Amino acid sequence: MRLSHLFAPTLREDPAEVEAPSHRLLLRAGFIRQVTSGVYVTLPLGLRSIRKIERIVREEMEASGGQELRMPILLPAEPWKATGRWDLYGDTLFRLTDRHGREMLLGPTQEEVVTLLVAGDLPSYRDLPVNLYQIEWKYRDEFRPRFGLLRGREFLMKDAYTFDRDEEGMARSYDAMFQAYRRIFDRCALSYVIVEAEPGQIGGGVNHEFMARADVGEDLFAECVNGDYLADLKAATPQPPEPAARDGSAPLEKVHTPNAATIEAVSSLLGMPGERMLKTMLYDAGGTTVAVLLPGDREVEEAKLERLLFPAPIRRFEDGDFAARGFVKGYVGPQGLDEGVTVLADHAVRGAGDWVTGANEAEHHVTGANTPRDFRVDRYEDLVALRDGDRCPKCGGQLRVGRSIVVGHIYQLGTRYSEPLEATFVDEDGSVRLYQMGSHGIGISRVLAAAAEQYHDEAGLRLPKVMAPFAAVVIVANRDHEGVVAEAERIYRELAERGVEVALDDREQTAGVKFADADLIGYPVQVVVGKRGVAAGTADLKLRADGERSQAPLADAAQAVVDLLETAP
Numbered sequence: 001m002r003l004s005h006l007f008a009p010t011l012r013e014d015p016a017e018v019e020a021p022s023h024r025l026l027l028r029a030g031f032i033r034q035v036t037s038g039v040y041v042t043l044p045l046g047l048r049s050i051r052k053i054e055r056i057v058r059e060e061m062e063a064s065g066g067q068e069l070r071m072p073i074l075l076p077a078e079p080w081k082a083t084g085r086w087d088l089y090g091d092t093l094f095r096l097t098d099r100h101g102r103e104m105l106l107g108p109t110q111e112e113v114v115t116l117l118v119a120g121d122l123p124s125y126r127d128l129p130v131n132l133y134q135i136e137w138k139y140r141d142e143f144r145p146r147f148g149l150l151r152g153r154e155f156l157m158k159d160a161y162t163f164d165r166d167e168e169g170m171a172r173s174y175d176a177m178f179q180a181y182r183r184i185f186d187r188c189a190l191s192y193v194i195v196e197a198e199p200g201q202i203g204g205g206v207n208h209e210f211m212a213r214a215d216v217g218e219d220l221f222a223e224c225v226n227g228d229y230l231a232d233l234k235a236a237t238p239q240p241p242e243p244a245a246r247d248g249s250a251p252l253e254k255v256h257t258p259n260a261a262t263i264e265a266v267s268s269l270l271g272m273p274g275e276r277m278l279k280t281m282l283y284d285a286g287g288t289t290v291a292v293l294l295p296g297d298r299e300v301e302e303a304k305l306e307r308l309l310f311p312a313p314i315r316r317f318e319d320g321d322f323a324a325r326g327f328v329k330g331y332v333g334p335q336g337l338d339e340g341v342t343v344l345a346d347h348a349v350r351g352a353g354d355w356v357t358g359a360n361e362a363e364h365h366v367t368g369a370n371t372p373r374d375f376r377v378d379r380y381e382d383l384v385a386l387r388d389g390d391r392c393p394k395c396g397g398q399l400r401v402g403r404s405i406v407v408g409h410i411y412q413l414g415t416r417y418s419e420p421l422e423a424t425f426v427d428e429d430g431s432v433r434l435y436q437m438g439s440h441g442i443g444i445s446r447v448l449a450a451a452a453e454q455y456h457d458e459a460g461l462r463l464p465k466v467m468a469p470f471a472a473v474v475i476v477a478n479r480d481h482e483g484v485v486a487e488a489e490r491i492y493r494e495l496a497e498r499g500v501e502v503a504l505d506d507r508e509q510t511a512g513v514k515f516a517d518a519d520l521i522g523y524p525v526q527v528v529v530g531k532r533g534v535a536a537g538t539a540d541l542k543l544r545a546d547g548e549r550s551q552a553p554l555a556d557a558a559q560a561v562v563d564l565l566e567t568a569p
């Protein structure tokens with residue numbers, strides 16, 4: 001590829017209002033251009049990288065029994081209503097109406113389509129198991145698209161769906177995908193962790209997320225410093241602290257706490273640390289009141305509460321709820337709550353006593369609150385939001401909170417979709433059974449962005465060779481020098497003959513611009529052919545990964561590039 005003919009517009013300056021390094025560099029290196037918020041053109045360089053990631057994914061999917069098909073993006077609403085996702089997705093779903101007034105949507109995933117497809121055409125146990133996948137653009141109406149390809153409204157995904165006769169088969173298919181995903185992300189040279197995750201909107205049971213480490217990542221996980229525990233932060237369970245050495249014998253006493261409606265205010269007024277306070281958080285769970293008790297210096301992990309009270313929708317009390325249900329905002333305590341209120345306490349509350357908590361009266365708190373004497377707890381549960389430094393549930397060691405980008409997600413769905421869609425097959429004994437399904441996604445465009453997050457420096461991208469758009473570039477440093485042009489052309493030709501994906505920078509630009517662009521785009525190996533080198537009979541080589549420079553005789557330059565590429569990450 002001659003760069004004089006390539007549509008690869010690089011930017012000298014950082015674009016405005018761009019937060020993530022991957023977003024900034026993919027724009028600057030000419031991989032993508034924004035059309036509108038969260039929607040991008042993939043330029044030739046970006047598309048070359050995307051195609052390489054796709055090839056790895058296809059190879060591993062085919063090796064694991066996957067069969068590629070292609071499903072539509074434009075989908076009818078009815079099956080989505082049958083599975084409940086039409087409502088569950090809320091504003092995130094791109095909805096439209098056709099000229100006949102029929103409701104439709106742009107697919108964010110394809111469970112409904114593929115389930116009906118299989119039920120219609122593979123109705124016998126003899127057809128199973130089957131694993132169908134596609135690589136296609138998906139749509140989500142993100143409230144706030146950001147970070148370029150990391151959270152767009154249009155994104156390229158590989159989605160696979162497995163259909164099995166029974167749960168054992170489903171688990172086998174799941175394991176095959178689990179192993180395939182490891183190979184895919186290993187081949188993509190990503191640094192990643194695998195964590196068991198929350199089910200989310202797709203529903204179902206066992207599921208794992210493949211999370212690429214990244215400082216800008218919005219997906220948090222907890223990791224034990226001793227390496228024996230990893231979990232999605234929203235599902236992570238810290239080991240409860242040792243119960244505080246308070247014997248619970250203090251009498252219940254009311255204290256005047258003017259203008260102290262927050263934990264911080266009470267804490268400083270009474271000169272006691274936040275962990276001595278018993279925080280009482282009130283929620284509405286489908287019409288009933290739920291009180292959540294936890295130490296004053298901790299927060300509720302609402303995802304845990306949601307899962308615990310599923311399917312009731314959870315809503316934290318708003319100002320109007322307090323008065324309407326007889327509570328005093330800022331001064332709520334668990335004493336004397338009526339039987340209609342469910343009282344949940346985090347494990348961290350168990351065993352400790354002599355709490356300071358609200359007196360259920362304006363400007364007053366109580367000290368010496370103890371259970372069961374002064375208040376009841378219906379259940380102790382894991383409800384606390386994990387934080388850095390909490391104790392590992394396996395070994396008691398320190399937990400660290402890590403940031404990541406989810407690049408892959410695999411689910412055991414069971415009959416979550418086959419049941420509402422009445423998708424059945426005839427089993428060997430003649431019985432009619434529901435398919436046991438799995439759903440497995442990889443964010444292809446996200447993998448590129450995640451790799452850009454992990455592989456860059458101040459000068460630009462340095463993507464691993466498996467996904468860099470070209471493996472090498474030959475830079476013509478002096479375009480007006482016949483000998484330089486002839487040698488560069490020859491090395492370029494020889495590299496192409498050896499099967500190296502090579503670009504020739506023959507543009508009418510200064511050598512300085514070409515060097516800067518080569519670093520920005522991140523060709524794993526750069527070859528510079530210039531006047532002085534040609535006079536001396538040498539070419540200059542540079543490995544982008546570590547900036548290491550070397551020289552090779554002009555005649556052997558192509559072989560030297562091939563050898564250097566072997567060592568490139």
Ligand SMILES: [Zn+2]
Binds near residue numbers: 225226227228229392
């Ligand atoms: Zn541990």
